[in-house]
Amino acid sequence: MDGILPYIILTLLTIFAFMFLTNRIRRRRRNQTRARLPPGSMGWPYIGETLQLYSQDPNVYFSTKQKRYGEIFKTNILGCPCVMLTSPEAARFVLVTQAHLFKPTYPKSKERLMGPFALFFHQGEYHVRLRKLVQRSLSLEALRNLVPHIEALALSAMKSWADGQVINTFKEMKKFSFEVGILTIFGHLEPRLREELKKNYRIVDAGYNSFPTCIPGTQYKKALLARKRLGKIISDIICERKKKKLDERDLLSVLLNWKGEGGEVLSNDHIADNIIGVLFAAQDTTASAMTWVVKYLHDEPKLLESVKAEQKAIHKFNGDNLPLSWDQTRNMRITHKVVLESLRMASIISFPFREAIADVEYKGFLIPKGWKAMPLFRNIHHNPEFFPEPQKFNPSRFEVAPKPNTLMPFGSGVHACPGNELAKLEILIMIHHLVTKFRWEVVGSKSGIQYDPFPLPLNGLPARCWRESST
DSSP states (O other), X not given: OTTTHHHHXXXXXXXXXXXXXXXXXXXHHHHXXXXXXXXXXXXXXXXXXXXXXXXXOHHHHHHHHXXXXXXXXXXXXXXEEEEEEOSHHHHHIIIIITGGGEEEOOOHHHHHHHOTTSXXXXXXXXXXXXXXXXXXXXXXXXXXXXXXXXXXXXXXXXTTOOTTEEEEHHHHHHHHHHHHHHHHHHSXXXXXXXXXXXXXXXXXXXXXXXXXXXXXTSHHHHHHHHHHHHHHHHHHHHHHHXXXXXXXXXXXXXXXXXXXXXXXXXXXXXXXXXXXXXXXXXXXXXXXXXXXXXXXXXXXXXXXXXXXHHHHHHHHHHTTTSOOOHHHHTTOXXXXXXXXXHHXXXXXXXXOOEEESSOEEXXXXXXXXXXXXXXXXXXXXXXXXXXXXXTXXXXXXXXXXOOTTSOOTTOOGGGSOTTHHHHHHHHHHHHHHHHHHEEXXXXXXXXXXXXXXXXXXXXXOEEEEEEOSXX
């Protein structure tokens, strides 16, 4: 036995040595094939490159990064490690084909103001259910019926634009889009409740992008208190609607009338959170888009004349008595191309926030679990490969449909904006009455841009308006 022991020990040592070397080789091969982080700079601790992004033109910031690092690069924005993706294929990967690997994500401070049940914060079955309900209230048939009501709101908004008066274009468009949002959600709401909603919503809106502190007197604290009041107002409207048993087609009625297979219904909190979420989504982005359309038309006199000719032909056909029809809004070919080009040029949503729920590999690069994956719509919209001379405002480029996943002003996939057709309808109706009833001149700087947080012409595009003497 003593003579065998050395051989046993030697054999075991040989086996252990073989296993050790084999594991090292496997580990080395695995490390060689394992996806690596994309190139890029993470900037300063915590703040990363947030200051660089928000202190310069995002077109310059993102295009510089892409030229230096390629179509995939890493950075740190708002304290979050991010992987930026600048190709249509990457956008489709994150937002469509592999959307289940990326969840929408928002700061908790913003979630508290909108409400945790808003569909924007969810994915899976709950998100699908709520999205279908929102889409039902914004179907093409529903929008067809809204055309005369939206037109009435546009005309009402313009009543205060006296001859020679300077208006803040963005603020005026924001008032209009808010009224359209109220109409879409509640139908014809009594004036007292509309004013209460408007007053408290303005406070919430003002605190939405403020520093999130609960110290009394701060904008954010005021916004939280106003959000509670908004919830109470909506709850009162829900109770009144239930008593009257009205059969309306607005979003509130759609949410109230939903019943699950087991007879479950949406609570008042679920309904309130989604109503406030839709109000948020419907306002600033649409108002910003309308403001950019006004600017681009002002800057392109020949194009403005073409749009005027198209809209005046419609106005002449209708006269002073007939309202716009749904079919007319669907056949504003020149104006529709102007809207698409404005959305491309302005790229109001530069990128969506998505968070990887697991380690994800894309084109040999790693998107670690917990990191943000952000398709850069702005880079795609301004890529000369898809849009020649991208800095030139040229609506005629949309005489041919753009390549798939190259124009995404409303996002893409399961989290794309469900109100995109409503937004375009609002813009078309507003343009119709603007160009047939007014002429305008931009006051002050004609080239500056501000970010609040969406890109806007400087100071909200102050403009002096005059009513046309004849149409």
